[in-house]
Amino acid sequence: MSELNIYSKTITQDPTQPAAQAQFYALGLTEDDLKKAQVGIVSMGYDGNPCNMHLNDLAAEIKKGVWENDLVGLVFHTIGVSDGMSNGTDGMRYSLVSRDVIADSIEVVCGAQYYDALIAVPGCDKNMPGSIMAMGRLNRPAIMVYGGTIAAGHYKGQDLNIVSAFEALGHKIAGDISEEDFKGIVKCSCPGAGACGGMYTANTMASAIEAMGMSLPYSSSNPAIGEEKKKECRDAGKAIRLLMEKNIRPRDIMTRKHLKMQLQSL
Secondary structure, eight states: OTTTOTTTHHHHTOTTOHHHHHHHHHTTOOTTGGGSOEEEEEEOOOTTOTTTTTHHHHHHHHHHHHHHTTOEEEEEEOOOOOHHHHTTSGGGGGHHHHHHHHHHHHHHHHHHHTOSEEEEEOOSTTHHHHHHHHHHHHOSSEEEOOOOBOOOEEETTEEEOHHHHHHHHHHHHHTOSOHHHHHHHHHHSOOSSSBOSSSSHHHHHHHHHHHHTSSOTTGGGSBSSSHHHHHHHHHHHHHHHHHHHHTOOHHHHSOHHHHHHHHHTO
């Protein structure tokens, strides 16, 4: 196992770092645990956005999978901004900036805590590129587990998604629908957890990142709620261990040649 704890051994195995080790014991880790490699699991989960509201639950599943593969999984958190909610307001001024805040905060925690590997759990638009930016900077074995897309909404036999709510306003202004139907569409467009249900930024970024090789195969199409996503979370533990054993890092995967091939295929 010693070959896997390239970074964490700085504070877990050095006898001149007793304070760090004392704090690990406070977490409930054992002496044997301190010999294991550590994986930081960063969740962008928060209550205020359906894209992100379930991510902490997914992070808990990922943590189980990491521990099942004889690694120490430790969850931490960073921010998110809902483009869907801030769209059309001054709040969108914060959206693109949030990408860099996410990348910076992941790099800060992983660097300061000496994590040997990283699994990111993003949900909304800028979460995914922010995660990948951090992975490229840190260049430690890493995987992204996308939070998944929302289920379709339904109203009077019509399938809905977030754009349906925008369109309903246009129909209301044009006098094409009643106030009751307008409200019905708005209430039913987003039925629960998951990113906006279409090839908008979140699902597009997730698909692109899967094609780049930074998430598990077929993972970008797994819905937010369901057994497929839970299985993906548990499988991430096995996958991150394999990356660590083979010392495969983000910059080995996201090469200029690889990115050029991806662009040419569009």
